[in-house]
Amino acid sequence: MTTKETFDFVKSHLPKPYYQDDYTALYHGDSMELVKLLPTSYVKMVATDPPYGILYKSGQRIITELDVIANDHELHLPFDELWRVTRSDGSMFIFYSWKVPMFRKVSVPMSVGEAKWTYTTLERDDRIRNEIIWYKGGGGMGDLKGDFANEYETIAFCPKENFVIHGDKRPTNVILDIPKVGTKRVHLTQKPVRLMDRIIRWGTNVGDIVLEPFAGSGTTGLACQKASRYCIMFELNERNCKIIRNRLSQMELDFGGGSEKLTAVDDYIQEDMFGEPDDIGSTETTG
Numbered sequence: 568m569t570t571k572e573t574f575d576f577v578k579s580h581l582p583k584p585y586y587q588d589d590y591t592a593l594y595h596g597d598s599m600e601l602v603k604l605l606p607t608s609y610v611k612m613v614a615t616d617p618p619y620g621i622l623y624k625s626g627q628r629i630i631t632e633l634d635v636i637a638n639d640h641e642l643h644l645p646f647d648e649l650w651r652v653t654r655s656d657g658s659m660f661i662f663y664s665w666k667v668p669m670f671r672k673v674s675v676p677m678s679v680g681e682a683k684w685t686y687t688t689l690e691r692d693d694r695i696r697n698e699i700i701w702y703k704g705g706g707g708m709g710d711l712k713g714d715f716a717n718e719y720e721t722i723a724f725c726p727k728e729n730f731v732i733h734g735d736k737r738p739t740n741v742i743l744d745i746p747k748v749g750t751k752r753v754h755l756t757q758k759p760v761r762l763m764d765r766i767i768r769w770g771t772n773v774g775d776i777v778l779e780p781f782a783g784s785g786t787t788g789l790a791c792q793k794a795s796r797y798c799i800m801f802e803l804n805e806r807n808c809k810i811i812r813n814r815l816s817q818m819e820l821d822f823g824g825g826s827e828k829l830t831a832v833d834d835y836i837q838e839d840m841f842g843e844p845d846d847i848g849s850t851e852t853t854g
């Protein structure tokens with residue numbers, strides 16, 4: 568199969584997309600259910616920014632729809648299903664918070680003398696190989712006297728058995744050169760396109776398939792579209808689906824029919840650097 572045929576094969580397992588173009592397909596719905604429909608071992612990378620499950624509270628006085636993240640009261644991550652759909656030479660990159668680390672339930676057999684029993688406990692998932700730090704800068708307001716201003720986010724790197732990091736130079740586990748998105752963002756926890764571009768280039772080649780089951784405003788899809796990777800996105804909130812459709816179809820116009828073609832890097836800078844530095848008013852974002 569060509570990579571396009573593989574992408575179409577993966578899409579054939581899913582319902583009608585809310586939006587699609589040559590490289591992306593967006594599905595409006597619950598990723599917990601949608602991921603179960605995907606065939607096993609067809610995705611090269613899961614690059615995702617789920618709700619962290621820490622119930623984000625904005626410090627802004629005016630609360631808008633932007634302040635609400637669906638399912639942020641607890642972490643819902645179909646980790647095993649995401650692992651199943653990822654190829655053996657693939658990987659998962661998952662944003663998460665130290666406050667809700669990714670644990671799994673394990674059954675531990677115990678015995679004392681004659682008595683034997685099993686109890687369930689939690690341990691950190693050993694599929695997490697590295698924690699990547701994204702230094703996003705910008706401080707934050709929050710509790711000005713009680714908290715340190717949070718200037719970083721963490722990303723769990725979970726490679727499958729045959730995965731190798733792409734690129735000539737070995738990357739370090741700290742990203743220092745990509746600032747967060749300014750105040751004109753369209754989603755509360757919007758990530759920079761350049762950040763998602765960096766991540767997808769660590770784990771995919773042109774034509775590979777990326778899955779983003781918590782799409783938000785579609786940043787992962789936009790990065791994939793620009794870098795000629797295919798991207799399947801799931802998003803629960805229809806308002807966000809509209810935002811994604813607008814962002815991704817705008818992109819088609821930018822690059823379409825003979826109009827002046829921006830270089831990818833210029834375009835990222837335009838998108839990521841608009842607005843003033845973020846002063847959203849929290850020491851930590853949710854995802």
Ligand SMILES: C[S@@+](CC[C@H](N)C(=O)[O-])C[C@H]1O[C@@H](n2cnc3c(N)ncnc32)[C@H](O)[C@@H]1O
Pocket residue numbers: 596597598599616617618619636637638643754756757758759780781782783784785786787801802803804807853854
């Ligand atoms: C942290 S945000 C992602 C932001 C994204 N990285 C961006 O740059 O815009 C997580 C998103 O997951 C969505 N979400 C939460 N639970 C979901 C679920 N079960 N299925 C699909 N989407 C979900 C939320 O609506 C939210 O937009």
